[in-house]
Amino acid sequence: MGWNIVFVDDDPGVLEGLQRMLRSMRREWRMHFFPCAAEALAFLESEPVDVVVSDMRMPGLDGAEFLAHVKRHYPDAIRIALSGYADQELVLRAVRSAHQYLAKPCSPETLKGAIERVKALQALLGEKSLRAVVSDLEALPSLPSLYQEIMKELESEGASLKRVGEIIAKDVGMTAKILQLVNSAFFGLSRHVSHPAQAAVLLGLDTIRALVLSLHIFSQFEGKGFSEKDVSTLWEHSLVTAVYAKTIATSFGADRVVCEDAFMAGMLHDVGKLIFMQNLAEKTKLAMERSLQTGEPLWASEKAVIGTSHGEVGAYLLGVWGLPERIVEALAFHHFPSRCPHRQFSALTAVHAADFLHYAVAGGPPFQGLGLVDQEYLSDLGLLGRLKEWKEACQKAIVAE
Ligand SMILES: [Fe+2]
Numbered sequence: 001m002g003w004n005i006v007f008v009d010d011d012p013g014v015l016e017g018l019q020r021m022l023r024s025m026r027r028e029w030r031m032h033f034f035p036c037a038a039e040a041l042a043f044l045e046s047e048p049v050d051v052v053v054s055d056m057r058m059p060g061l062d063g064a065e066f067l068a069h070v071k072r073h074y075p076d077a078i079r080i081a082l083s084g085y086a087d088q089e090l091v092l093r094a095v096r097s098a099h100q101y102l103a104k105p106c107s108p109e110t111l112k113g114a115i116e117r118v119k120a121l122q123a124l125l126g127e128k129s130l131r132a133v134v135s136d137l138e139a140l141p142s143l144p145s146l147y148q149e150i151m152k153e154l155e156s157e158g159a160s161l162k163r164v165g166e167i168i169a170k171d172v173g174m175t176a177k178i179l180q181l182v183n184s185a186f187f188g189l190s191r192h193v194s195h196p197a198q199a200a201v202l203l204g205l206d207t208i209r210a211l212v213l214s215l216h217i218f219s220q221f222e223g224k225g226f227s228e229k230d231v232s233t234l235w236e237h238s239l240v241t242a243v244y245a246k247t248i249a250t251s252f253g254a255d256r257v258v259c260e261d262a263f264m265a266g267m268l269h270d271v272g273k274l275i276f277m278q279n280l281a282e283k284t285k286l287a288m289e290r291s292l293q294t295g296e297p298l299w300a301s302e303k304a305v306i307g308t309s310h311g312e313v314g315a316y317l318l319g320v321w322g323l324p325e326r327i328v329e330a331l332a333f334h335h336f337p338s339r340c341p342h343r344q345f346s347a348l349t350a351v352h353a354a355d356f357l358h359y360a361v362a363g364g365p366p367f368q369g370l371g372l373v374d375q376e377y378l379s380d381l382g383l384l385g386r387l388k389e390w391k392e393a394c395q396k397a398i399v400a401e
């Protein structure tokens, strides 16, 4: 059975154009085209749909309302907003329900690429119930102290964009959300951005204010049985892994883009843990206990208790949010990079080594279980012998921070 995809646009020209340009996909996809949201909703009631692609400006139910409805009733469907540049206000309203934004006019390659990527991600996270949990998430929680800090900064009259960018860059949840917005065609920014400070500059203070203060795109982590220490340990581990990964990429001589991606992927590599802690607290605690008792890596305990590991869950969310593939790949395979089809030095290589070295250098967070280095992968790349040198470079980098 092919993939079921729904397209909604009130402009008959656009709808016909979509139909024409996607004709070559009709063997793989079952596509349904509707001129208004009401008809699409009636169809959604009749059969399960994998992806919904919707125009924003429509008479009757508009795109933002339509996508919100889909989110509420069909949380595992992937929601893509197609919007023109004049639709900023509508796009803002859809910020909590759309996973990705594509700018109109949209080339067939862009649209096919976005849908194919989502399809590949579904294979990564097989279980439908977990996919529903993850695709229902609007945001990732922030460290309470950083959340308070950014609220204070944005509410103050002399708020500085630089300061805002710095706070976002320290927080795993804010970083992920802001990168989702700038990497989608949100506000017509269509280049890949991998640093939150740069993202903040591109969005501008007024937009960030609207997003955070009125649309509440950030939220605080709620304990649910996890101590403040558990949470801040995860943040610290993420920041250290980011610094290490960048150091490793630099010492390898990787180009600037790979070094920046390494930093960002290091920062985000364990977002899956955050998703688990916030949404599946009980099972997550069981997995942590099991890992501590048996000495097996945490990802293996998660697989046994929850059915999948934080690597896959984090990659699924950020992939569905449209973050660059090289970052998604680094998340998905950071525990066992030899399972990744690509064999060259990348952000994945740097993050895998950095994650491992955090244990080697500092003991790492106790609840993570022992991170084992993927010897096969590193020796394939001829890098196994460089761990010692990287370890020393990382030690120096963290002292310098
Ligand atoms: Fe991990």
Ligand SMILES: [Fe+2]
Binding pocket: 237, 241, 269, 270, 355
């Ligand atoms: Fe980690």
